[in-house]
Amino acid sequence: SAVISQKPSRDICQRGTSLTIQCQVDSQVTMMFWYRQQPGQSLTLIATANQGSEATYESGFVIDKFPISRPNLTFSTLTVSNMSPEDSSIYLCSVEIRDGYTFGSGTRLTVV
Amino acid sequence: GQQVMQIPQYQHVQEGEDFTTYCNSSTTLSNIQWYKQRPGGHPVFLIQLVKSGEVKKQKRLTFQFGEAKKNSSLHITATQTTDVGTYFCAGADRGSTLGRLYFGRGTQLTVWP
Numbered sequence: 001s002a003v004i005s006q007k008p009s010r011d012i013c014q015r016g017t018s019l020t021i022q023c024q025v026d027s028q029v030t031m032m033f034w035y036r037q038q039p040g041q042s043l044t045l046i047a048t049a050n051q052g053s054e055a056t057y058e059s060g061f062v063i064d065k066f067p068i069s070r071p072n073l074t075f076s077t078l079t080v081s082n083m084s085p086e087d088s089s090i091y092l093c094s095v096e097i098r099d100g101y102t103f104g105s106g107t108r109l110t111v112v
Numbered sequence: 113g114q115q116v117m118q119i120p121q122y123q124h125v126q127e128g129e130d131f132t133t134y135c136n137s138s139t140t141l142s143n144i145q146w147y148k149q150r151p152g153g154h155p156v157f158l159i160q161l162v163k164s165g166e167v168k169k170q171k172r173l174t175f176q177f178g179e180a181k182k183n184s185s186l187h188i189t190a191t192q193t194t195d196v197g198t199y200f201c202a203g204a205d206r207g208s209t210l211g212r213l214y215f216g217r218g219t220q221l222t223v224w225p
Contacts, residue, residue, distance in 0.1 A: 045213070104154065
């Protein structure tokens with residue numbers, strides 16, 4: 001099954017700045033998924049990223065706030081823009097494997 | 113819209129006791145998946161159930177998918193401290209290739225030694 005390398009693992013950022021999270025997969029995948037998990041909460045899908053096309057965003061998430069790049073079939077980035085404390089969360093990327101999904105190790109973001 | 117409800121939110125058991133978490137979907141699912149997230153970790157895939165009424169076992173873990181494909185359960189027999197974590201169910205509303213997952217809220221399991 002696919003292995004995902006996600007970085008950074010954690011960061012503390014000033015409000016108003018942006019952070020770009022990277023995910024590298026060890027095999028080619030059609031779709032990559034970006035999730036947010038607030039402390040003690042479930043996973044919320046932010047967007048689905050396909051190579052060569054615009055990402056598809058879920059209700060409540062917009063491209064200006066969470067721009068996504070998908071330059072090839074093994075890599076994607078998610079940027080959290082103009083951050084506020086409410087963006088403090090864990091961000092995870094995910095790809096489909098046989099019968100399920102595998103996740104990156106997550107990026108724990110704290111906005112101060 | 114699609115919702116997956118999961119109960120209980122928390123469960124505290126003594127080592128050796130059994131544990132069950134339940135998921136219920138507002139719509140019929142294509143499949144349901146279960147994940148375990150250890151404290152400080154990321155979700156790890158456990159299993160997928162596809163067929164109506166399906167039952168699968170992994171050692172002390174038993175997974176069931178309801179006849180109507182709208183509910184599911186995970187049962188752990190004789191819990192151990194290594195079972196600690198949050199267990200999530202996630203329903204897919206289409207075939208796994210294209211469908212998005214709807215995660216339940218999760219059940220946080222604590223096991224006292």
